[in-house]
Structure formats: C-alpha cells, structure tokens
Amino acid sequence: MTADLYRKIEVSKNDVVNIATFKDSKILDEGALDELNVELVRLINDRAGIELLLDFHNVEFMSSAMLGLLGKIHRKVGGLKGKLKMCSIRPQIYEVFKMTNLNKLFSIHKDEAEALAAFAK
C-alpha cells in the first residue's frame, strides 16, 4: 500500500505525471535527506521516460544539502530520459536555488497547475 511505502512524501498521479509532495515543513538533517532519497528512488523505480513533479508547498526551511539530493534526482531522471519539474517553492527557499544558479538548471514552476501544463507541452 502506498501509505506504508512513503512517509516523507505524499505520492499521487495526474494522468502520466507522478507527483511527490514533501510532507515535512523543515528538511534539515542528514537522516531526513537519506529517507527522502530512498523514497524518491523507490518512486522513480528506474522507469524509462518517467515524468516527475516535486511539490514544495509544505516546505518552509530547507538546508542547502537538499540541493545535493535534488541534483541526484535530476541526474537520475535525466539518465532515464525522463522529465523532472518542481513547483510551489516559497520565496525564501527559492533563494537557496538562486544563490547557486540552480534555478536555471531546474525546471521550476509557480504552482502545480502551471507545472502540469508544462509537462504536456
């Protein structure tokens, strides 16, 4: 059952797009990141062409170590020739992406609707 497999993300699907919503408002420590890594990899499940949307609307604090995880996921999805997008990132979190210019690397959208529309293009 999905509920047992995922404790740190809420998993849902919209048509072909897999949506992973982060549950915690604070993503700070190593342990949390390790768990997230396990769950996201589990969700991706090496499926070629996977379309994955990461929804940040619950996230209030995020350590820059999270960027390492996002980079991994980005490369993984890229390797599977899939698409990765992110949405609903709060301004103070977005700063972390801007500081490292990763806002230009990742496909970041204002909200879920906009992101889903972008997948369809």
Place this chain on the structure above:
Amino acid sequence: MNAPAATSSAGASPDESTAQSRRSVDVLIAEDSRIQAKMLERSLLTAGHTVRWAINGAEALSMVRERRPAIIVSDIEMPEMTGYELCSAIKKDPALRTIPLILLSTLADPLDIIRGLDAGADNYVTKPYEATYLLARMDALLDTPLDASDDAGGVVLEVGLAGQKFRVKAGRQQVLNLLVSTFENAVTKNKELIVTNQALSVAKDQLQHTNTELTQLNEKIEHSNKRMVRDLKAAAKVQQSLLPALAITIPSATVAWRYVPCQELAGDFLNVFSLDSEHVGLFVVDVSGHGVPSSLLAVTIGAFLSSKVSDSSLLVRPGKEGGPPVVVGPAEVATQLNRLFQADEQAGLYFTFIYGVLHTPTGHLRFVSGGHPPLAHMSREGRIQLIECESFPIGYVPDIEYEEHLLELKPGDRIYLYSDGVPEAMNEALDQMGNERMTATIEAARSQSLETGVVALLDAVQAWCQPKGPLDDVSILGIEWTG
C-alpha cells in the same frame, strides 16, 4: 432534599441468588464524593440491594429517621456532620442504635480506631476497598443483628494506644465486630503488601542488573568518544596545515584571511599563493553537507589546487619547450575540476567554488564562480559591488563549460571572497545577516587595513550569531591591489 431511592434493574443477576444467599435490603450511603457514592451504589444495586444516598452526615441522619434502613455505610470526612458524629448520633438514639453502621476510612491514623469505638461503629472498611469485601462485611453484620439490650454506650473501657491512654464507651458485641473487621482489613492489606514487596524485589534486581550494563556501556562510549575526538583533532590539524602561510608576501598586493570551522573539521577551504612572478591565485571552496566526508573532499580539492608546476597540476602547467610555466585560466580550471569531481562519484557531494587569478603588474583579476556567493569588490573610495555569476556548482552537471569574468582593479581596490557562512549567518530569531549588513561592514573598514577589515567582518558574523555561535563554517579571503 432527599436523594431519590434507586432500585436495582438490570444489575441483579439471577445466578447470584444462590451464590451468597443475598437478601435484598435497604442500604443508606453517606458519602460526599459523588464519584465514590456512584461506584458504591452500583456495587450495591448489582448485589440486589436498594440504595439511598445522603451527601453528608446531617442529611443521612434525617433520612435514617424518615425511614429506617437495614444498614448504613458512611464515609468519615464529610461537611455538616462527620461520619463519627453521624455514628454517635445513631448509636445514642435507642430507636436507631441497632442499625449496623460501617465506617469507610483510610485508617491512616491509629487514633481512628479509638474514634470509631467511641462513636460506636460496628465495622471499619479501609479505603480503597474491593466491593465484594464490603458486601461480605455487610452480610456478616446483617447475620448477627445487634441486640438493643447490648450494653452499648454503658461500659467505659480503658485502652492504651500509641503511648497514650484512652477511655472509650463500647459494648462487647460492638468491640468484637470492630476488632474482627479491623483485623481482617489488616490481613488483607498485609497479603497485598507481601505480593507488592516481592514484585519490588524482582524489579530491584532487574534494575541493578540494568544499571551495571549501563555503566559498562557508558564507559565504552566514553572511550570511543575520546578516541574519535583525538582523531578529529588530528585531522583538523592536517586541514589547518594546508591553509595559506600566515605571512605571504605578494608584489603589489596585501592579503588577509580568516578560516573558522564550525566543528573540528570544515567543509570549507581557502588558499592564496603565487602562481608565478606575476600571478597570484586565490580561491574559496565550500563542499555541501557536513562532517568528515565533506571535509575529506575539501582537503582533496585543496590538494589538487596547488601552485606546484606539474603536468597534472590544474593551475600551472609546464611551458612548452622549456619556456616559462603557463598559468591556467580560471574558466578552464573550473571546467576541469567539474570533470574530475562529479557528484555521483563522490557520494552525491558537490561544491561551490570561486577562483581568481590576479595579474599583479596590471591589477587585472580573472575569476570564475561555480554557484558560489558573489565576489565583493570595493573600490578605494568605498563603493561596493557584488558580482553575480551564472554557473552551477562544481560536480553538479557533467560536461559543462565554465565562463570567466574580468575585473580591472584600481590601486587601493579590495576584493573579498567568502563562503555562504557569512551572508547566511543566522541570529537567534533565525534571521540571516544578509548582503546589506555584510557589505556595510566591509565598507565601514575601508580606511583601515585589509587585515582589520577581514577581522571586522568575522567579528560581525560571530556577533550576529550570538549566543550559540555560527552554525556553518566561515571563510573570508581578502586581497587588496596596491598597484
């Protein structure tokens, strides 16, 4: 106000009728606690009795006079009239004295016995009690009705208790009843106590055993801990030894730096060195994450970025055909580093990086930044600009080309390289120090020495982070081109 009489309904079970040949009698309860009264009422109803409830001794007395109950069960501490007073009143009244009366008592005080005897109580039941025990006591009393002619209240007896002498009026039957019930209570409590004591003894043994284990474990942990701290300190020394020499002389430039790890080991690293007679290299590295893996990577990167001329050096290559060594441009350094240090090959670690090459005769600074906080450039007049760059952190995206920028310094201009531990330093309210405060601090020191300026910036960070201190490594590297 009379409490309504309650009759048993679903409570009584038919098969109980033979079990204890219970008769159904009218019981009067005197109890000021509603909860305790309800509990007692329920037990009595289940046993098949009818129940009336008075909330204090005075009400009980009036209810007894109104209609005679078969037996009275009374609490002691009650407003208006205590259980002792109620009992006394009942027992002194010739019409009522044969009604058996049970006092519910905690029996905390040895004198309670005397009071009970003096009041003429027939039985004590200690609180807390089992309902079945109380019902059995009631049955026993009802089975041996008190004789009205019993010399209750007639004989004065002397008794010693707790070192004092007391005189009580008590009838023989009454004394016997009270004695038996008190003794029975004591035996029951004693049995309970023995069981509890045994359980306690077992628990104590277990506790001692666990304590011994815990002490041994603690010793092991402390030992391990000491060893780890020694190792970390040794590693920190290695990291420190790779930092720039304290006194660096560079033509046409002064240099100042501060390096403050937030733990024993830092994920930050910095260095400044001559590349050749006309060029100076300077960099700050910030590896993602914390702890040993990050600092190991930081040291490794630092080792790669050495000024020693060799074929494998990233910074200075031997010249062709014996010509002078060639200084590698910053963009190419970053691109090469990115090839060598892809995050997937080192546990997902990536790093931000800013590297500059200063041509000391002209003051031209070529620099590259990979996802790093912007370089701060302060002109001699004190105008500050933060120069943002567009490239990604090193190791993040494979096979990308990095671009460099050129800054032409005027004499007296200063450059500050730093790690994000400076602008992102957080105070107690979790507010960041931010770029404005950082540049203001830099600007404030413009007429003082570069060394003073760098120290002032570090002090500002540490002050901002009071009382806990910075939670991230702090690296600051300043260079002033004197021209």
